[in-house]
Amino acid sequence: MEGLLKGLRREARRLGIRQVGVTTPEPSKHMGFLREWTARGFHGEMGYLARPDATGRRADLRATMPDVRSVVVVAQEYFQDDPPGVPEDPARGVVARYARGVDYHKVLKTRLQDLLAWLRREARERGLAPDVQGLAYVDTGPILERELGRRGGLGWLGKNTMLIHPRHGSYSFLGILLLDLPLPVDLPFEADRCGSCRACLDACPTGALLGRDGSGAPVMDARRCISYLTMELKGPLPRDLRPLMGNRIFGCDICQEVCPFNMKFAREGEEPAYRARAISGDGPLLTELLGLTEDQFRERFSGSPIKRAKRRGLLRNVAVALGNWGSREAVPALMEALEDLEPLVRGHAAWALGEVLARLGIPGDAGFMAAEALLARLELEEDPWVREELELALRG
Ligand code: SF4
Ligand code: SF4
Known part of the structure; x- marks a missing residue:
């Protein structure tokens, strides 16, 4: 499996994804926090965050995929500099970096599906599994992506609520692959590197x-x-x-x-679509x-x-x-x-x-x-x- 995982990281790199982490599908320990957060009304009109069925699926990935054995978390960087004069010019509008190009949902989902196809082929050829099953998510399912990213070693949750990688920063789109294949997992990122910064x-x-x-x-x-x-x-x-x-x-x-x-x-992302x-x-x-x-x-x-x-x-x-x-x-x-x-x-x-x-x-x-x-x-x-x-x- 170690060889397969190395190959997976190489393949992700080839697809323009520099960060890959693997974790287990164990239930989240942070549901208490989420319940308290929605009870205080902090989610505003995002009612889907408080819906009981979605909360149950968020808590336990097995509600989404009963035979899930491992979770691959990928982070694709998208940083880009501001255009000259923006945001200082009040006559011009500022659009968040993530939304300046093509919608990342489609771009990253395609990359994830390519990655899954590669994994399926490799696992079969190496005699590890005849037909790996997987589900790809990019911000669309009831999944705690940032928490899974932390568990997969990709960084900590900063006081700005973002997943921050200690060497790549936080301008990254997160994608998730749920797999029925038990891959070796990464160590979770336990430290809080924010320290006294505010x-x-x-x-x-x-x-x-x-x-x-x-x-x-x-x-x-x-x-x-x-x-x-x-x-x-x-x-x-x-x-x-x-x-x-x-x-x-x-x-x-x-x-x-x-x-x-x-x-x-933060460095300019490699994906031209963004x-x-x-x-x-x-x-x-x-x-x-x-x-x-x-x-x-x-x-x-x-x-x-x-x-x-x-x-x-x-x-x-x-x-x-x-x-x-x-x-x-x-x-x-x-x-x-x-x-x-x-x-x-x-x-x-x-x-x-x-x-x-x-x-x-x-x-x-x-x-x-x-x-x-x-x-x-x-x-x-x-x-x-x-x-x-x-x-x-x-x-x-
Ligand atoms: S929390 Fe961050 S993204 Fe939201 S308004 Fe404040 S600075 Fe902007
Ligand atoms: S506290 Fe400092 S290090 Fe932590 S997320 Fe905020 S700005 Fe970044």
Whole structure:
């Protein structure tokens, strides 16, 4: 089996995956933490995390694959530098690194399936198993990927809740292979290398990171996390958090950017599919994005993780970023968005115009135009929530 495992690591390397760990499928010891976390409501609208059937499968992999004998965890790195001028330019939107290229779910799943096919062939040829059975998961099943990664020796869970490899950092996608073949396992990563560092806690703009609990597990209030807000939350963004989101329109990397292990070790990922694409990863102009029609949205974000936010979700985030910019240059695009078919977009455009108004004041062309547009919309608006946003914006 040792020879097979060495070959598996070589094959993974050939497929662009540098980190491979193997662990047992024993039940998780962290379900108490997860139950407490969801009981406190920290998961927000991500109801699937609290569903009893999914919790049971998360707790014990045998509920997903009864004859699982070992778990292969792979981590594929995706770091890339920010485009020049981003995120400093408030007129441009920042997209989290993981979402700047092609959707990793498809890319890594294909690699995992290739790895499984190789393993099946090799195990048969070496006379170890006639037909290895396996299941591949990339963030789609009820699986505690980070915990399995720690158990497979790929790093520890940092105070930013990410799995951090001591020599590669945390910008990695995780993939899981459940196998009915008992492979030799790696030693779990037991140390907490964060030590007294709290850079991520101090840098998080919304105070979503709460440090470690009594058991040592890192705690995040997902309801305050910009990643959750920009991708998972479907309705209006909480008003108190909007000003803290800056120009982050899809995801957030801040707590990874400040981590010393990423500063020292993060290197450009090898997978070309993850590299930034025009409009999603190159710091797109916010005013341009706010004008996207449904068809243009679909075309530009086809194959991108951003598609998941849907047009209305992305434009909601973009409107907030424009409000945070607060420039007169944002006013024409926001005025147009006040007429959008989606109440979610109209309401956030109203908030953003209110921010511009508060910054510029009514005297002056842009402030006057913003106030006029808000008043005109208020006369026509029928949606109660949008009306409330319009009134608040006008009140300043
Ligand atoms: S992703 Fe951003 S908002 Fe979320 S915890 Fe990290 S720094 Fe905070
Ligand atoms: S920034 Fe510091 S505390 Fe946060 S995860 Fe990295 S090492 Fe740990």
